[in-house]
Amino acid sequence: MKTYKIISALFILLTFTNYSVAQCGPTDVDPTPQVLGFCEGVTDTVSFEASGTCSGNYEYQVETSTNIVIQPWSTNDEFITTPDSTDTYNILARCSACPANIVEDTFLIEVVQAPTITADTFVCHGTEANLVGSNIPDSIMSWWDSPTTAGNELSTTESYTTPPMTSDDTFYIHVSGNVVENGVVSGSVLITEVGLEGFAGGGQGDQDYLEISNLFGNTINTTGWTAAISDSYSNINSVNSTVWNLPNSFAPCSILSKTDVNGSANYWGSNIFWNPNQPGWAMIIDDVGNLVDFVAWGWTAAQLATLNVNVNGFNITLGSEWTGNGCSSACSAVGVTQYSLSRIGNADNNDAGDFVCQATSLNVVNPSLNCGWTTSNITCPYPVEIEIDLLPTASVPDTTFVSCYSDIPVEDPLIIDDEADDYTVPPTVQFMGEVTDGNLCPEIITRTYRISDSCSNYTEVDHIIVVEDTVAPIVDTAPSDTTVSCYADVPVMNDLDWTDNCMGVGSVQGVETTDGNNCPEVLTRTWTVSDTCGNTVTQTQEITIHDTIAPVIDPAPDGLTVQCYDNVPPMDTLNWTDNCDGNDVLYGDEVSDGQTCPETFTRTWTYTDGCDNTSTETQVIVVNDDIAPTADPLPSLQLSELPPADTNILTNVYDNCGTPTLVWEGDDSDGGFCPENVTRTYSLTDGCGNVTFISQDFIIGDGIPNVDFDADPMTFDNLSSGEVEFFNNTTGATTYTWNFGDYSPTSNEENPTHVFYVDSSSSVTYEVYLVATSEFGCSDSTMVPIQVINEQLYYVPNSFTPDGDPFNQTFKPIFATGFDTQDYNLLIFNRWGEVLFESNNHNVGWDGTYGGKMVENGTYVYKIEFGLESDDARKTVTGHVTLIR
Numbered sequence: 001m002k003t004y005k006i007i008s009a010l011f012i013l014l015t016f017t018n019y020s021v022a023q024c025g026p027t028d029v030d031p032t033p034q035v036l037g038f039c040e041g042v043t044d045t046v047s048f049e050a051s052g053t054c055s056g057n058y059e060y061q062v063e064t065s066t067n068i069v070i071q072p073w074s075t076n077d078e079f080i081t082t083p084d085s086t087d088t089y090n091i092l093a094r095c096s097a098c099p100a101n102i103v104e105d106t107f108l109i110e111v112v113q114a115p116t117i118t119a120d121t122f123v124c125h126g127t128e129a130n131l132v133g134s135n136i137p138d139s140i141m142s143w144w145d146s147p148t149t150a151g152n153e154l155s156t157t158e159s160y161t162t163p164p165m166t167s168d169d170t171f172y173i174h175v176s177g178n179v180v181e182n183g184v185v186s187g188s189v190l191i192t193e194v195g196l197e198g199f200a201g202g203g204q205g206d207q208d209y210l211e212i213s214n215l216f217g218n219t220i221n222t223t224g225w226t227a228a229i230s231d232s233y234s235n236i237n238s239v240n241s242t243v244w245n246l247p248n249s250f251a252p253c254s255i256l257s258k259t260d261v262n263g264s265a266n267y268w269g270s271n272i273f274w275n276p277n278q279p280g281w282a283m284i285i286d287d288v289g290n291l292v293d294f295v296a297w298g299w300t301a302a303q304l305a306t307l308n309v310n311v312n313g314f315n316i317t318l319g320s321e322w323t324g325n326g327c328s329s330a331c332s333a334v335g336v337t338q339y340s341l342s343r344i345g346n347a348d349n350n351d352a353g354d355f356v357c358q359a360t361s362l363n364v365v366n367p368s369l370n371c372g373w374t375t376s377n378i379t380c381p382y383p384v385e386i387e388i389d390l391l392p393t394a395s396v397p398d399t400t401f402v403s404c405y406s407d408i409p410v411e412d413p414l415i416i417d418d419e420a421d422d423y424t425v426p427p428t429v430q431f432m433g434e435v436t437d438g439n440l441c442p443e444i445i446t447r448t449y450r451i452s453d454s455c456s457n458y459t460e461v462d463h464i465i466v467v468e469d470t471v472a473p474i475v476d477t478a479p480s481d482t483t484v485s486c487y488a489d490v491p492v493m494n495d496l497d498w499t500d501n502c503m504g505v506g507s508v509q510g511v512e513t514t515d516g517n518n519c520p521e522v523l524t525r526t527w528t529v530s531d532t533c534g535n536t537v538t539q540t541q542e543i544t545i546h547d548t549i550a551p552v553i554d555p556a557p558d559g560l561t562v563q564c565y566d567n568v569p570p571m572d573t574l575n576w577t578d579n580c581d582g583n584d585v586l587y588g589d590e591v592s593d594g595q596t597c598p599e600t601f602t603r604t605w606t607y608t609d610g611c612d613n614t615s616t617e618t619q620v621i622v623v624n625d626d627i628a629p630t631a632d633p634l635p636s637l638q639l640s641e642l643p644p645a646d647t648n649i650l651t652n653v654y655d656n657c658g659t660p661t662l663v664w665e666g667d668d669s670d671g672g673f674c675p676e677n678v679t680r681t682y683s684l685t686d687g688c689g690n691v692t693f694i695s696q697d698f699i700i701g702d703g704i705p706n707v708d709f710d711a712d713p714m715t716f717d718n719l720s721s722g723e724v725e726f727f728n729n730t731t732g733a734t735t736y737t738w739n740f741g742d743y744s745p746t747s748n749e750e751n752p753t754h755v756f757y758v759d760s761s762s763s764v765t766y767e768v769y770l771v772a773t774s775e776f777g778c779s780d781s782t783m784v785p786i787q788v789i790n791e792q793l794y795y796v797p798n799s800f801t802p803d804g805d806p807f808n809q810t811f812k813p814i815f816a817t818g819f820d821t822q823d824y825n826l827l828i829f830n831r832w833g834e835v836l837f838e839s840n841n842h843n844v845g846w847d848g849t850y851g852g853k854m855v856e857n858g859t860y861v862y863k864i865e866f867g868l869e870s871d872d873a874r875k876t877v878t879g880h881v882t883l884i885r
Contacts, residue, residue: 025101026052029060029093036107039380040114043082046107048091056096063090086111112175112380115141115158119384124455126164129386133158133173144172147381168388176379189214189222189250190348191293192366194282195340196274197332199259199362208272209259209340210244210282211362215369220250224287227258228311230280231273236299239309240273246284255363276332281307289314291321293348295355297341298329323351331357342366389455392421394429399464404502405532408445408465415463416449424453432460441533442468469533473500475508478527478539483520485547486580487610496527496539503531510541519611520546547611551578553586556605556617561598563625564657574605574617581609588619597688598624625688629653629660634682634696640777642667642678642700650682650694660684665693674778676700705733705772707782708857708882714798715787722756724786726768733772733779741766741786756786764788765879782859785879794819796864799882802848811881812845813864823867823874828860828881836860848883857883 029050036044050058062071062079065088071079073094092104115133123129133141136158143160145151154160154171162171193211210229214220225246232238244258260272274280279298286292289312296304301324309316331341340360348354361367397415402408413429421427434447445465452458475498484490495507508529515522523543530536554574562568571590577583588605601621608614631653647662665681678698685691708729716722728736728751738747740754747754756766766786773779785798800811812826821842828837828846836855837846848854864877 024053024055024098025095026050026054026058026093026103028052029091029103029105031089031091031105031107033107036109037378038083038109038111039378040084040111041082042380043080046079046081046089046091046109048077048079048093050093050103052095052103054095054097056098059094059096059099061092063092065089081109083109083111085113110378112378114380114382115173115175117173117382117384119386121385122387122389122455123165124389125166125391125457128164129162131160131162131171131173131384133175133382136175140176142174144174144381145169147172147383149174149379162386165386165388168386170383170385172381172383174379174381189220189225189246189284189292190343191282191284191295192255192343192369193257193340193360193362194274194280194295194297195259195338195360195362196276196278196280196297196329198338199340199360207259207261208274209257209362210272211255211257212246212284213255213365213369214250214252215365219252221248222246222250222286223248225292226285226312227282228285228309229272229274229282233273233275233278233280236279236281236303236307237309239311243311253365255365257363277329279303279326279329281326283311283316285311285314285316289316291316291318294318294321294350295341296322296326297331299326301325321350325352327352327355328357334359343369345369389423389453389457390421391457391459392419392424392427392451392453393459394419394449394451394461396461397463399466401466401468403467403469405467406502408467411447413449416451416461419451421451421453421457423455427451427453441470442466443533467533469502469531469535471501471531472535472537473498473503473529473531475527475529475537475539478510478525478541481542481544483544483546485545487545488580490523490543490545493525498529498537500529500531502533519548520544545611547580547609547613549579549609550613551576551581551607551609551615553605553607553615553617556588556603556619559620559622561622561624563623563627565623566657568601568621568623571603576607576615578607578609578613580611588617597626598622625657625686626690627656627686628690628692629655629684629686630692631684631694634694636697636699638675638699638702638776640701642676642698645680645682647682649696650684653684655684655686658687660686660692674701674704674774675776700776701778702774702776703732704778704780705774706731707733707770707772707780708884709770709782709784711768711784711786711798714784715795722788723753724756725751725753726770727751728770730770730772732774734775735773737771737773739769739771741768756788765877767880782882783880784859784882787879794877796862796877796879797881798879799884800848801884802854803885810845810847811862811883812839812842813877815842815866819875820867825865827863829863830855830860831858842866848885854885855883857885859883 029048032047032049036046038044048060057075058077059073059075060077061069061073063069067090086109088106088108090104090106092102094102113136116135117131117133119131120129131143141158142153143155144153158173160171190213191210192213195207195209198207199209210227212227227244227246229240230236230238231240246256281294281296281299283294284292304318304322304326307318327341331339333339338360339357341355342358342361343354343366344356394416395418400409411431411434413431416429419427419429428451430450430452432448432450434445437444445467447463447465448460449463450458450460476496478496479491482491493510493512495509497505497507499505508527510525510527512523512525515524521544523545525541525543527539528536553576556574557572560569571588573585573587575583576586586605586607588603590601590603593600601623603619603621605617606614632651634649645664645667647664650662653660653662661684663683663685665683668679668681670677678700680696680698682694683691684694710727710729712725712727726738730736736748736750738749738752740756742756744754766788767783768786769781769783771779771781787796795814797811800808802809824840824842826837826839826846827835830836836850839845859880859882862879862881865874867874
């Protein structure tokens, strides 16, 4: 490998030297210098020198990096150029005696391109100029007041705004900075190999590796830099858990690698998930999360667009760091020689063209790579000239004096007659306006004229005009003072003629004012004329108005008293006449006293003339309704229940003044039941509060029936047919309902016959109820028990007749055998649950009295409790007994 000379430049050059070994012809060609820094637009020379064996003349040809011949074969050993862009040139050498033997080398011309300068190169006097440099990527641009740094730096960026400029000046943009090749910033650290299947000396199979090189002559600070690799054949966003932390300092022209060979000094930490014909990727990330370099294989462009991984806390996507599909993943051993994806050339184009599959050279610089370039800075100044347009000039016109405003001359730009400018010939003169000092006699008017050049620079000069008038106008004499009775007699105010030395002639309207009094009222008419200088003349006339005669109004209608508002007549209009106001129709005003029944309305017709002479007519109308409303009386009714109140049942409702208000006042009941007597009251109220009450009487229901019935038999044993005849002894009822107490349907017969179910296994008592209802719904009930006895120990009668005869005078149960005579209790209750009788002796029964008096006929409830002889059990028997006298 050759070592190339280094001169001041911005970029790094990697070159290759081809040697041609022949008996005739050059063996080498050296360009001097091999790296040349240019400012765009500057011309310089590169010299060539060939070495070898040549019996003729050495000939040279210069080509661009794309093999375009720009200096064809000749004996000229110099290349004079004024380049406009950076390029790597090929220099070819041959001998004229054996032209087939050709050697070549490269030289780099780094061009610091002139920026695109956007600048205000021509500005008006006192105006700032904006200067901006652009289109120089990754270069440092600054603005200076001189072509060298011996001057003053005006801005550290590509933009500069000058102070307001008053003279021509030149500014320089200095361009310097980073290494740039073909307009792209080259990375200093690159991925140079990725081994998918072994490496030389490491065997074949699973020995994968990643190689990174610093191909430049500078030491690179890689503190905090990391390398990350893929970890899946199906998920592009899967990252190997081990991240390679690059050293703090990456020496120039050095190579670093990490393998997955267990136990090796370069052990990656786990098996790299790479394999030929399978996809994968590797990347380098700097300490602030920028993607420094990237290579992918086997993934499509669409898949790579989805790459979004997190490495060391940085969210990494590709952006412009890779374009198109990844490299081919079909890169493995060829025979016994391991192949890897290897970088070709120092250019970093960020696509699959940067890599080829070739024999591995782990930790050895690839054949297509060169190392050892050194960067240096060059600063190129590019001037910008700013031209300033100075202000135009002109003289101030002489002051003009006039007496009248009509004498003021019109504005005229020609009054400025010596305008001049350094750039515009001649400048324009424009009237801008005029102002007054606001004074009179004299009044000073200042007119301003602007002298402008084509750059809109201008100078303004003033023309002073003084106006002064001391002669007052002359006005005709005003009419004489006069006195009138009515406003209609006031004469018309006429204009007065006037003349003035400045204003000429004219007429003036008078102004009329009043003293604010009435009868008399004095009107003062004033005619005033003032000229433009404030000289004033005045004429006056006084007119006195005095009226003492009151108007005359027709008599008002007589007063009235009426019952209803409908009887109030409409209000009439009255005629009036006045000596000054003439005549017309007068509408009255009506006022109520606010009372009701009676309510008094006062109607007033009032007219006041212009001198406050007043006449009034009045009428009083009283509205008083004292007649109460009427309606037909309501009939008395006997019903089973009280109907709801309804004012619609009132008929022939009438009131003399309108429709009265109908209200149900309430119902008054005597509190009775069967029957209940209710008086219902309605009220009729008219608008004046006159009230009439209409009442209706109701009889609700009738007397309570006296319910009583007998049954035959009332007690039977379980051997009988169960048929019982009922004998209805009720009075005062029209309908009957029987409930036999055995869940059979009810009966509405008056004297029914019913068959009870007889159960041979037990005794049972059926409570038979009779409900009797009168014509108007009053009802009462009674009960008679029907007993079915099974192996009867006792018998409980269902009725007794304490009427004084020898039979059935008391009520008590009749026991046979089997009960405890010492454990016995009998209670008798009325229908409200009150205890009427109690006995603890089975031989003592109830005689039908309570408190020493015989109770009423009816059904009563008994409760019998007794113990059994055979055991400690007690028995409770309840039922109904009917007392009949």
